[in-house]
Amino acid sequence: MDTFSSQVTAAPLLCVSPALSRLPALDTLLQAPIYYSPYWLRQFAPALCPRVPENTQAVLAWGRKPSAYKAERVAARLGLPIWRVEDGFLRSVELGLSSPPMSVVVDDVGIYYDATRPSRLEQLITAPLDSTQVHRAEQLIALWQQSRVSKYNHSREHAVPDMPFVLVIDQTFGDAAIGFGQADANSFQRMLDSALNYDSSLRVVVKTHPDVFTGKKQGYFKPEQLQHPRITVLTADIHAPALLEKAEAVFCVTSQMGFEALLWQKPVFTFGMPFYAGWGLTHDALTAPERRSSVSLTQLVYAALVRYPRYIHPERVERCEVEELLGWMALQRSQRERLPAQLYAVKPSRWKRPVLRRFVQGSTLHMVQDSHRIPELAWELKWGTAITREQTVRVEDGFIRSVGLGADMIRPSSWVFDCIGMYYDATQPSGLEQLLLNARFTDNELARARNLQTVLVSQHVTKYNVGKGSWLRPEAKRVILVPGQVESDASIRLGSPVLKTNLQLLRAVKAANPEAYIVYKPHPDVLAGLRIAGEADAKPQADYDELVTDQDMAHMLAHVDEVHTLTSLAGFEALLRGKAVTCYGQPFYAGWGLTTDVYPPLRRGVSRRVEELIAATLIRYPTYISRLTGYYTTPEQVIRELALLRRKQPTTTPLWRTLLRKLQQCYRT
Numbered sequence: 001m002d003t004f005s006s007q008v009t010a011a012p013l014l015c016v017s018p019a020l021s022r023l024p025a026l027d028t029l030l031q032a033p034i035y036y037s038p039y040w041l042r043q044f045a046p047a048l049c050p051r052v053p054e055n056t057q058a059v060l061a062w063g064r065k066p067s068a069y070k071a072e073r074v075a076a077r078l079g080l081p082i083w084r085v086e087d088g089f090l091r092s093v094e095l096g097l098s099s100p101p102m103s104v105v106v107d108d109v110g111i112y113y114d115a116t117r118p119s120r121l122e123q124l125i126t127a128p129l130d131s132t133q134v135h136r137a138e139q140l141i142a143l144w145q146q147s148r149v150s151k152y153n154h155s156r157e158h159a160v161p162d163m164p165f166v167l168v169i170d171q172t173f174g175d176a177a178i179g180f181g182q183a184d185a186n187s188f189q190r191m192l193d194s195a196l197n198y199d200s201s202l203r204v205v206v207k208t209h210p211d212v213f214t215g216k217k218q219g220y221f222k223p224e225q226l227q228h229p230r231i232t233v234l235t236a237d238i239h240a241p242a243l244l245e246k247a248e249a250v251f252c253v254t255s256q257m258g259f260e261a262l263l264w265q266k267p268v269f270t271f272g273m274p275f276y277a278g279w280g281l282t283h284d285a286l287t288a289p290e291r292r293s294s295v296s297l298t299q300l301v302y303a304a305l306v307r308y309p310r311y312i313h314p315e316r317v318e319r320c321e322v323e324e325l326l327g328w329m330a331l332q333r334s335q336r337e338r339l340p341a342q343l344y345a346v347k348p349s350r351w352k353r354p355v356l357r358r359f360v361q362g363s364t365l366h367m368v369q370d371s372h373r374i375p376e377l378a379w380e381l382k383w384g385t386a387i388t389r390e391q392t393v394r395v396e397d398g399f400i401r402s403v404g405l406g407a408d409m410i411r412p413s414s415w416v417f418d419c420i421g422m423y424y425d426a427t428q429p430s431g432l433e434q435l436l437l438n439a440r441f442t443d444n445e446l447a448r449a450r451n452l453q454t455v456l457v458s459q460h461v462t463k464y465n466v467g468k469g470s471w472l473r474p475e476a477k478r479v480i481l482v483p484g485q486v487e488s489d490a491s492i493r494l495g496s497p498v499l500k501t502n503l504q505l506l507r508a509v510k511a512a513n514p515e516a517y518i519v520y521k522p523h524p525d526v527l528a529g530l531r532i533a534g535e536a537d538a539k540p541q542a543d544y545d546e547l548v549t550d551q552d553m554a555h556m557l558a559h560v561d562e563v564h565t566l567t568s569l570a571g572f573e574a575l576l577r578g579k580a581v582t583c584y585g586q587p588f589y590a591g592w593g594l595t596t597d598v599y600p601p602l603r604r605g606v607s608r609r610v611e612e613l614i615a616a617t618l619i620r621y622p623t624y625i626s627r628l629t630g631y632y633t634t635p636e637q638v639i640r641e642l643a644l645l646r647r648k649q650p651t652t653t654p655l656w657r658t659l660l661r662k663l664q665q666c667y668r669t
Contacts, residue, residue, distance in 0.1 A: 011057045013083065016074050017067045020060060020085065024100045025317055029310045030085075032057065037074075058083040063111050064176055084111040088309035089256060090325060093153045093332050093631065102325055103311045112308070113177040113254065115273035118291060124303035125279065125295055133306075137298035140305055143323065144263045147330030150240040151256050156341055156362060157242040161232055165203035167247040168195045169255040170219040181254035182286055183272030188220040188253060190285065191271040195251045196228060198269075202248055204231045207238070207257075220253075239333075258282065259304065262297060276300055314629045315637055335623060335632040336362025339393060339417060340379040346371050348383070356381070358625055359395075359415050361632065385422045385490055394418045398622040399569060400461060400638055413638045414622045423621070424491035424567060426586035426601055435616040436592060437606055449614035452635060453576050460554035461639055462573050467524070467552035473559045477517040481560040482509055482544065483553070483570035484522040487534040495567040496585030498599055502536035502566075505584055506543035508598075509564045520544040521556060571595065572617065575610055589613060 012033045015021045021036040035056070037049045059078070061071035063086045075082045087096065088103025105112060110119035129137065148157070168191060171178065178184065195204045206226060208219040226233050240260060244250065250261035254272040261268045262281060270277040271285045278288025279295045305322050313320040314328065344366045348356055357365055365381065371388055374380055379391045387394070398414025416423065421430035441449075455461070460469070473479050484502045485492055492500055499505050502522075509518060522537045527549055540547065548556065553570055557563070563574035566585040574581050575594055583590040584598045591597060591604030592613060618635050626633035627641050 011055045012053050013058055013060050014052055014056050014074070014078075014080070015060045016071050017060070017062060019067070020062050025312050026085075026104075028318060029104050029312050030060075030106060031319065034060070052078060056080060058108070060085055062086065064114060064180060081108060083108050086111060086113075087151075088311065089151055089259065089304055090149060090309070090311070090322065090329065091151045093329070095152055095154060102314055102329075103309045103322075105309045107308075111180075112275040114180040115182050115275075115278075115289060116180060119275070121275055121303060121308045122291060124307045125275075125300055126293070127299070127303065127307075129296075129299055129302055133302055134298050136306065137302040140301055140322065140326075141263055141265075141297070143326060144260075145241070145245075147326055148239070148241040148333050149326060149329045150260060153239070153329055153333055154336075154362075155237045155239040157337060158236050158238045158341075160238065160242050160246050161203055161205055163203055164201070164248055165205045165232070165246070166195050166198055166249045166251060167243055167257075167261075168192060168204055168206045169250065169252040169257045170206060170208040170221050171253060171255050172217040173220055175254075177254040177274070178272065181272035181274055183253045185220055187271040187285075189225065191251050191253060191269070192221070192225065192231075194269060194271070194285070196230065198249060198251075200230075202230075204228070205243070205247070206231060206233045207240075207243060208234070259300075263301065265297075275304070314631065315626055315633065331634070332361075332632050338623070339363045340391075342366070343379055343381045343393065344368055344374040345381045346374075352383075355411060356395075358630055359417075359623055385425050385494060392419075394422045396422055396424070398624070399572065399618060400456075400622075400624075400635055400642070411627070412625075413627060413642065414624045414635070416622045422490075423588040425494040426497070427494050429603065430588070432588055432616060432621045433604070435620055436608055436613070437604070439616060439620070441612055441615045445615045445619060446611045449611040449619060452618060453611065453614055455636065455639055456573075457554075457577050459639060459643055460552065460558075461642065462553040462557075462570075467555070468550055469552050469555035471548055471551045471556060471559065474517050478513075478515070478562070479560045480509060480513060480516045480518050480562045480564050481556055481570070481574075482506055482518060482520045482564050483568040484520060484526065484534075484537060485566055485568050486523050486525055486532075488532060491567045491587070492585065495587055499566055499584050502534050503541065503543070505564070505566050506536055506541060508584055509582075510543045513564075516562075517546070518544040519546045519548055519556070519560065521548045521551065521553070572613075576614070588617070 010032060012035050013030060015034050015036050016038065018038065021034060027034045035052065037052065058081045059071045059075035061068035061082050061084050063084055068084065072082055084107045086105050087101045088105055090103055091101045092099040107120040109123065110117045112119050112121040170188070206221060240257060244261050244264040244266060247266055249267040249269065250258060251269045252258040253270070254274040258268045258270055258274055259276045262276060268282040270282050273286050273288065276282065277284045278292035279300060281297055281300060309322070311320050311322055311325045312318065313324055339360055341363055343360055343363050345356060346368055348367065353367065368374060371380065377391065379393055380389055381393050381395060383395055385394060396416050397412060398416050400414050401412050418431040420434060421428045423430050423432040482505060487501050499508060506520060520536065526533050526537050553573065557570070557574050557577050557579060560579065562580040562582065563571050564582045564584065565571040567587040571581045571583060571587055572589045575589060582596040582598065586599060586601040589595060591601040593607035594610060594613065624633045624635055624638045626637055
């Protein structure tokens with residue numbers, strides 16, 4: 001390894017700060033065991049302190065906060081070096097007070113924001129790069145812009161001023177980076193004056209720190225300083241890239257926004273001495289320390305984003321490279337922008353409320369008692385397809401949902417949100433249908449879809465992932481699986497224009513295939529007593545050869561030749577496994593040349609390959625939430641999590657769930 005920040009060691013580190021010792025995954029980030037020894041106890045009763053291992057590397061301190069002075073005294077007493085820890089430059093989704101960092105920097109020389117003395121980052125910035133490292137830094141600059149990330153990533157990209165402007169960055173009052181960056185409160189006034197004098201034709205947009213918007217801290221600018229007619233003060237918490245992308249120039253004291261402005265290749269004017277100033281890349285009001293000299297932007301970026309920080313992947317909880325965390329953060333950004341900023345839900349069930357909030361991160365969700373309380377132009381978030389207003393976001397279960405039934409109130413891992421219609425409603429267009437009609441999929445998306453197909457089949461993943469895998473097919477017969485559905489379900493009412501019941505389906509299949517061996521599998525919600533049984537489920541029928549009740553759908557699909565269905569998702573799952581599918585309704589996967597359609601949907605008629613159907617249905621259309629992190633995730637991660645969960649599932653239904661089902665049945669009747 002060629003950098004201090006990438007060294008791997010098992011030698012322990014001593015921590016005397018309780019807050020720092022409680023930082024999640026600190027030992028993983030530092031790749032060393034952390035020993036906590038309270039400073040007050042070590043100060044007044046050293047004999048009672050835990051013994052410090054002889055091979056302890058260093059004492060940890062959080063930057064240059066007051067608690068760091070305690071660590072310095074302990075380090076001096078023990079003859080150990082100080083390692084200073086601080087937030088990384090790609091930190092988290094939420095603000096610092098709400099979320100632990102997903103990256104930290106560790107400095108054994110100083111700390112990056114202290115311009116009064118050297119730091120490890122300064123030394124790394126001056127290191128020459130080879131051609132591979134230059135290319136990586138250039139790719140990182142492009143990826144940072146494309147991903148639209150920042151240090152914090154909770155805010156939405158609101159509209160920015162539609163006239164040319166320069167951007168002025170306020171900071172939180174008392175920020176250690178101000179004093180250690182050789183600046184003070186007067187520096188902010190000088191910065192504002194300089195911005196006003198930069199170009200009299202430009203607006204001056206003042207952005208304050210996210211913590212100031214939440215009321216947790218205050219900034220340096222006072223209202224009377226911002227009365228100039230060309231000044232616009234932002235009153236909304238706008239995600240930084242929205243501003244940096246449009247700004248003509250960026251003015252800052254020591255804010256990291258100046259570094260991000262360089263990543264957006266904007267002119268940057270500094271009025272303190274932040275880590276990115278003094279290298280010939282910025283216009284600096286202060287004289288740089290002699291130890292700083294001209295470097296390239298790629299040198300600065302490679303040092304600040306690759307060599308200096310340490311990153312942890314929130315799903316794997318292990319060290320990762322910056323590109324991996326950046327990709328994960330980009331997913332959070334894109335998902336948080338998918339839905340309207342304000343959403344209203346009318347009396348959602350209690351168990352769904354926390355799930356809804358988790359799935360609409362980035363939007364403010366208002367719970368109201370009736371639709372009359374929704375503002376006229378606001379968006380309603382509504383389960384199913386029945387709508388009372390044009391601006392409605394419909395929500396339904398996704399296609400890789402959970403281990404267990406939705407009717408059992410099992411927490412979902414995926415939902416779909418649709419502003420056009422809903423995928424199972426064949427009477428009108430839907431977002432999924434529009435994707436399949438119009439979308440062009442990249443080679444990477446199609447390769448990902450093929451890999452996803454392989455994983456789904458090899459790991460036997462379906463929507464609910466319940467049941468056994470012991471069924472044996474009969475020999476020397478063509479076996480047709482007919483999956484039962486909940487007959488009151490909207491997918492039949494809106495997606496099957498002719499046949500409406502499982503019994504009608506069974507009779508149609510039998511009439512068309514008299515020589516085949518027909519296996520009927522009732523819907524698991526019906527078998528569990530959570531939904532009303534139809535005539536085919538209430539008693540044995542002569543229209544099938546075998547009734548299967550407790551088998552896993554993935555196992556069944558692997559051992560049959562064909563699937564005949566109204567609109568069941570089992571038809572889509574059969575296509576993934578290369579099975580022939582006949583549709584007697586018009587499910588979302590019919591009409592694309594992949595199925596035999598008894599009643600073809602007229603609006604479709606575009607031929608699609610299976611991998612294109614997968615890319616639309618499982619990658620672009622749904623929203624996934626990780627059970628491990630609570631953040632947005634990918635279908636691949638959901639599959640991994642469900643596989644782990646499945647292995648932990650009890651082999652029999654717990655008594656409490658049986659009782660809950662009985663209560664639901666009583667309530668329904």
